[in-house]
Amino acid sequence: MNQVAKYCMWVVVSCLFFQVPVHSEVVRWSGFGSITGGFIDESHTFRNSDYTEDFEFKTDSKLALQADIDLEERLSATVQLLAKGDNDFEPKFEWAYITYDVVPDFSLRAGRLRAPFYSYSDYLDVGYAQPFSSPPKTMYSISFSSYDGLSLLHNTYIRDWDILTNLFYGSVTETLFGRTTPTDGKLEHMYGINTQASLDWFSVYIAFTNADVVIPIAVIEGNADDLVTAGASAEAASKLRIDGDEGTFLAGGFTIDYENWIVGAEASKLEVKNALFPENSSWYLLLPLCQASCRL
Numbered sequence: 001m002n003q004v005a006k007y008c009m010w011v012v013v014s015c016l017f018f019q020v021p022v023h024s025e026v027v028r029w030s031g032f033g034s035i036t037g038g039f040i041d042e043s044h045t046f047r048n049s050d051y052t053e054d055f056e057f058k059t060d061s062k063l064a065l066q067a068d069i070d071l072e073e074r075l076s077a078t079v080q081l082l083a084k085g086d087n088d089f090e091p092k093f094e095w096a097y098i099t100y101d102v103v104p105d106f107s108l109r110a111g112r113l114r115a116p117f118y119s120y121s122d123y124l125d126v127g128y129a130q131p132f133s134s135p136p137k138t139m140y141s142i143s144f145s146s147y148d149g150l151s152l153l154h155n156t157y158i159r160d161w162d163i164l165t166n167l168f169y170g171s172v173t174e175t176l177f178g179r180t181t182p183t184d185g186k187l188e189h190m191y192g193i194n195t196q197a198s199l200d201w202f203s204v205y206i207a208f209t210n211a212d213v214v215i216p217i218a219v220i221e222g223n224a225d226d227l228v229t230a231g232a233s234a235e236a237a238s239k240l241r242i243d244g245d246e247g248t249f250l251a252g253g254f255t256i257d258y259e260n261w262i263v264g265a266e267a268s269k270l271e272v273k274n275a276l277f278p279e280n281s282s283w284y285l286l287l288p289l290c291q292a293s294c295r296l
Contacts, residue, residue, distance in 0.1 A: 036060035116194035
């Protein structure tokens, strides 16, 4: 599956840079960027924060360029290059996938896709599309945002409700814990569903993901080796290691966007079974927020 996704990704890139003329009407260019500054007050500490006591602009600033390409009837391609300040503005293919509109309500995508874990997954890097400069990092704590694989989208209406369902399957190979102890991790045979429903000013979603998790964390690997040295069985040591164990992620939330006011909340639970990995539950509540256009 990973090889198929990579093949589709490079097909998209080839279509953009080698086969489609730059001024062709079939290519639609877009982009976004943000300059964000911040620091942490020396009397407070915040979980998962990338800021320090020194004010700086680099951490959350970013720049992206996207191209949407019409290839044939019902067939299109999308590629997005994203440069983030916390990665020294090195461009990276965040999205690179092919979309085939099977029927009006169903679309099949293949390549590198955004992982649909949260409410704002599709807009993680677009600050003006969400009520935050960046999503709450205590909640949005998974350190990767894309996967290689397949996605089946279904959009329908039921009693005035607009319902979008995303079924997905694929894998992830990523360097995790980059700011502390960089570790090459993998999620294999990842599958899940994200369903969002909206009616006028109210929207709600629920998401579920399951995968085989491989993260050779140095401390855990060392403890497992010590067990074996002490005479424990390989099976006992495996119960410490994150070596293909089943991981599950469940999330849900709602948003009320009425006139110029926004209220919302999300909650999630992350668990890896049969491994030395703490269960992680997170949530946030967005209290009534008046948008910039609000007049009191």
